Amino acid sequence: xxxxxxxxxxxxxxxxxxxxxxxxxxxxxxxxxxxxxxxxxxxxxxxxxxxxxxxxxxxxxxxxxxxxxxxxxxxxxxxxxxxxxxxxxxxxxxxxxxxxxxxxxxxxxxxxxxxxxxxxxxxxxxxxxxxxxxxxxxxxxxxxxxxxxxxxxxxxxxxxxxxxxxxxxxxxxxxxxxxxxxxxxxxxxxxxxxxxxxxxxxxxxxxxxxxxxxxxxxxxxxxxxxxxxxxxxxxxxxxxxxxxxxxxxxxxxxxxxxxxxxxxxxxxxxxxxxxxxxxxxxxxxxxxxxxxxxxxxxxxxxxxxxxxxxxxxxxxxxxxxxxxxxxxxxxxxxxxxxxxxxxxxxxxxxxxxxxxxxxxxxxxx
Amino acid sequence: xxxxxxxxxxxxxxxxxxxxxxxxxxxxxxxxxxxxxxxxxxxxxxxxxxxxxxxxxxxxxxxxxxxxxxxxxxxxxxxxxxxxxxxxxxxxxxxxxxxxxxxxxxxxxxxxxxxxxxxxxxxxxxxxxxxxxxxxxxxxxxxxxxxxxxxxxxxxxxxxxxxxxxxxxxxxxxxxxxxxxxxxxxxxxxxxxxxxxxxxxxxxxxxxxxxxxxxxxxxxxxxxxxxxxxxxxxxxxxxxxxxxxxxxxxxxxxxxxxxxxxxxxxxxxxxxxxxxxxxxxxxxxxxxxxxxxxxxxxxxxxxxxxxxxxxxxxxxxxxxxxxxxxxxxxxxxxxxxxxxxxxxxxxxxxxxxxxxxxxxxxxxxxxxxxxxxxxxxxxxxxxxxxxxxxxxxxxxxxxxxxxxxxxxxxxxxxxxxxxxxxxxxxxxxxxxxxxxxxxxxxxxxxxxxxxxxxxxxxxxxxxxxxxxxxxxxxxxxxxxxxxxxxxxxxxxxxxxxxxxxxxxxxxxxxx
Numbered sequence: 001x002x003x004x005x006x007x008x009x010x011x012x013x014x015x016x017x018x019x020x021x022x023x024x025x026x027x028x029x030x031x032x033x034x035x036x037x038x039x040x041x042x043x044x045x046x047x048x049x050x051x052x053x054x055x056x057x058x059x060x061x062x063x064x065x066x067x068x069x070x071x072x073x074x075x076x077x078x079x080x081x082x083x084x085x086x087x088x089x090x091x092x093x094x095x096x097x098x099x100x101x102x103x104x105x106x107x108x109x110x111x112x113x114x115x116x117x118x119x120x121x122x123x124x125x126x127x128x129x130x131x132x133x134x135x136x137x138x139x140x141x142x143x144x145x146x147x148x149x150x151x152x153x154x155x156x157x158x159x160x161x162x163x164x165x166x167x168x169x170x171x172x173x174x175x176x177x178x179x180x181x182x183x184x185x186x187x188x189x190x191x192x193x194x195x196x197x198x199x200x201x202x203x204x205x206x207x208x209x210x211x212x213x214x215x216x217x218x219x220x221x222x223x224x225x226x227x228x229x230x231x232x233x234x235x236x237x238x239x240x241x242x243x244x245x246x247x248x249x250x251x252x253x254x255x256x257x258x259x260x261x262x263x264x265x266x267x268x269x270x271x272x273x274x275x276x277x278x279x280x281x282x283x284x285x286x287x288x289x290x291x292x293x294x295x296x297x298x299x300x301x302x303x304x305x306x307x308x309x310x311x312x313x314x315x316x317x318x319x320x321x322x323x324x325x326x327x328x329x330x331x332x333x334x335x336x337x338x339x340x341x342x343x344x345x346x347x348x349x350x351x352x353x354x355x356x357x358x359x360x361x362x363x364x365x
Numbered sequence: 366x367x368x369x370x371x372x373x374x375x376x377x378x379x380x381x382x383x384x385x386x387x388x389x390x391x392x393x394x395x396x397x398x399x400x401x402x403x404x405x406x407x408x409x410x411x412x413x414x415x416x417x418x419x420x421x422x423x424x425x426x427x428x429x430x431x432x433x434x435x436x437x438x439x440x441x442x443x444x445x446x447x448x449x450x451x452x453x454x455x456x457x458x459x460x461x462x463x464x465x466x467x468x469x470x471x472x473x474x475x476x477x478x479x480x481x482x483x484x485x486x487x488x489x490x491x492x493x494x495x496x497x498x499x500x501x502x503x504x505x506x507x508x509x510x511x512x513x514x515x516x517x518x519x520x521x522x523x524x525x526x527x528x529x530x531x532x533x534x535x536x537x538x539x540x541x542x543x544x545x546x547x548x549x550x551x552x553x554x555x556x557x558x559x560x561x562x563x564x565x566x567x568x569x570x571x572x573x574x575x576x577x578x579x580x581x582x583x584x585x586x587x588x589x590x591x592x593x594x595x596x597x598x599x600x601x602x603x604x605x606x607x608x609x610x611x612x613x614x615x616x617x618x619x620x621x622x623x624x625x626x627x628x629x630x631x632x633x634x635x636x637x638x639x640x641x642x643x644x645x646x647x648x649x650x651x652x653x654x655x656x657x658x659x660x661x662x663x664x665x666x667x668x669x670x671x672x673x674x675x676x677x678x679x680x681x682x683x684x685x686x687x688x689x690x691x692x693x694x695x696x697x698x699x700x701x702x703x704x705x706x707x708x709x710x711x712x713x714x715x716x717x718x719x720x721x722x723x724x725x726x727x728x729x730x731x732x733x734x735x736x737x738x739x740x741x742x743x744x745x746x747x748x749x750x751x752x753x754x755x756x757x758x759x760x761x762x763x764x765x766x767x768x769x770x771x772x773x774x775x776x777x778x779x780x781x782x783x784x785x786x787x788x789x790x791x792x793x794x795x796x797x798x799x800x801x802x803x804x805x806x807x808x809x810x811x812x813x814x815x816x817x818x819x820x821x822x823x824x825x826x827x828x829x830x831x832x833x834x835x836x837x838x839x840x841x842x843x844x845x846x847x848x849x850x851x852x853x854x855x856x857x858x859x860x861x862x863x864x865x866x867x868x869x870x871x872x873x874x875x876x
Binding site for chain 1: 372373382383405406413
């Protein structure tokens with residue numbers, strides 16, 4: 001008997017991108033469950049060529065179920081709707097268009113994405129969301145059948161090799177660095193982290209501290225905003241302490257999570273916010289703010305601030321450094337939080353979800 | 366403030382201390398507001414640069430960036446003009462930078478610079494009248510040869526760069542041309558594909574036309590089928606009507622057969638002497654029982670249930686009798702095994718009621734309530750009644766005491782004595798409830814065997830009664846049942862907690 005095939009499609013993929021990691025993780029789970037499974041896309045980065053297949057080679061007749069990943073508007077709708085096989089939606093959240101500058105391409109595609117989400121609701125037999133926030137958006141868009149299943153986090157990914165990034169060679173020995181990972185885009189609000197770092201340095205002036213750095217990792221989405229960040233760093237006189245280092249490889253990221261002192265996030269909008277779990281995994285205490293999906297993903301796994309005030313942020317970080325026992329308790333809570341995303345639990349949840357789609361025949365164990 | 370999300374931490378205390386620190390920090394830094402973040406600053410050079418970056422700039426960007434870097438302030442418009450004039454009239458950019466760096470403002474700011482010594486010296490010489498210029502000229506003359514080489518080399522570099530740019534432009538032009546060619550070819554291909562698609566569409570149109578014709582012929586066939594079905598339905602209705610008529614004839618025939626079967630007994634009853642013989646032979650048998658009447662009374666008191674429950678259950682039958690014509694016309698209702706007259710007492714006084722019971726104590730009890738009651742075997746009593754003289758015969762929990770023979774006689778006698786339209790109501794334990802059938806039924810030692818409803822219904826029908834109905838009554842209350850949503854529970858509920866009694870009701874044909 002040939003195995004049942006469940007494939008995935010995302011209009012575009014990128015190495016290290018959250019959605020792409022989710023695709024790879026879901027494929028591993030599906031294969032574990034005994035299905036044949038491949039990923040198809042129209043845009044495949046070099047490191048993933050061969051691992052992800054060109055969308056034009058997709059065979060709908062052989063596919064029992066296509067999981068379509070939606071995270072931004074795109075122009076491949078006609079192709080998608082033409083594929084004659086049962087399709088389920090996996091919704092990864094679209095950054096609200098108002099976070100992007102008016103008349104920008106990003107804003108246009110974010111708006112298109114929301115429009116497509118509403119228009120296509122009849123196309124899917126079922127819908128998965130990777131967080132409760134996203135599921136509520138699905139319901140708002142008129143989806144009647146949906147479930148929250150965070151098929152994003154392959155904590156095994158963090159088990160790989162580590163490599164010290166080259167830019168760390170130029171940093172003074174024994175430095176203590178705070179880490180933030182995320183693209184340079186308006187909604188990530190890295191400027192609040194820069195200001196918090198400024199306040200933290202002021203707060204610690206009285207005491208002897210090792211050299212401190214704020215390392216912001218992530219490619220540039222918005223050129224204007226990135227220039228604004230550089231300008232702000234200069235204005236605050238932090239050009240030697242706040243480093244905008246661009247994208248990093250997976251081994252470099254692993255090294256950074258492993259060696260950082262705290263993980264910082266001030267993002268105003270996150271569909272899921274995977275770095276929080278990556279920090280939890282690396283026993284890195286997290287400080288962040290209660291915005292969008294962050295409280296759901298973080299659980300008890302870090303310090304969660306009510307306000308956006310960078311001074312509050314700086315003081316939380318300061319206490320985390322100074323208060324005896326606090327750091328250890330926050331790290332322990334992070335590890336507890338991670339258990340919610342254990343691969344065994346997710347595999348079982350995926351199995352149960354597939355079992356209730358009655359047109360799929362069960363796979364032989 | 367921190368949102369409590371971890372039971373291991375004392376957030377109240379933590380927040381209190383953070384708040385105190387925030388207040389203290391604000392007080393210490395009063396008036397030192399941070400510059401506001403500008404999310405999309407214009408591309409400007411009006412900001413401090415590090416030295417190595419600054420010297421890579423040229424022309425206006427160099428002047429604009431030099432002021433914030435070296436003097437910590439933006440350049441005025443006139444200053445930019447002056448700087449540009451110097452640069453464009455052939456001044457070395459290091460001399461311009463040195464002039465700024467070693468101005469009083471620049472010395473005050475003290476920015477970090479490298480390699481400005483010679484430029485600074487030249488600036489100073491230039492300020493000395495006549496001699497300074499002479500020295501600079503002499504210096505220039507000594508440097509003519511290397512400078513000439515430098516200029517030549519630079520000119521050469523620019524020529525090469527220019528060539529590179531031109532080559533690039535040519536290459537770009539070629540590339541554009543080849544892309545244009547490709548696009549044109551693609552367009553031609555697309556046009557060809559469109560032509561092919563058009564041909565395909567035309568072909569498909571023909572096919573659709575053919576399909577349409579085919580569907581039309583199918584439609585005709587379906588119409589014919591439909592007509593045939595209609596005719597079949599009419600035929601079927603006619604057969605149903607015929608069957609109904611045959612049933613009626615069968616019922617008439619059965620009634621006439623029973624009439625014939627009854628005649629010898631009626632002859633026997635008619636003869637007085639033989640009638641008394643039957644009474645004589647039957648009566649002593651009943652009365653010779655070793656079981657005293659007091660046993661039955663005690664037995665009933667123990668097992669009958671309270672009078673209120675019985676009344677409530679029997680009230681079920683009242684609506685059947687309310688409009689019964691023979692009863693309303695003055696013919697009596699006869700209750701066989703009337704007990705203490707509970708049922709008779711429930712009936713409206715306008716109805717004529719007669720109780721029959723073998724037990725003398727019961728009969729006395731009825732008399733005491735002013736009810737008409739007879740102590741006699743019911744079969745004998747019935748045998749003595751004329752035809753068509755009774756409106757209804759009821760018997761609650763009696764027929765399970767009768768042999769099959771006696772039950773037959775009872776039904777025959779009822780058929781005879783009932784007036785047309787008269788009814789019988791016989792209630793008995795329901796053996797479909799397995800607990801009733803297996804245990805409660807045998808609590809009474811005089812019960813013979815359970816009577817399944819299907820059998821009773823059949824027998825009553827066989828005896829020529831009309832309107833035979835089975836009423837299943839008195840189920841075990843739901844709270845004692847299994848009350849589970851499963852097939853097993855549903856079946857168990859039906860078998861063990863279903864109706865405990867049933868009644869058969871029937872009427873004598875009105876013809």
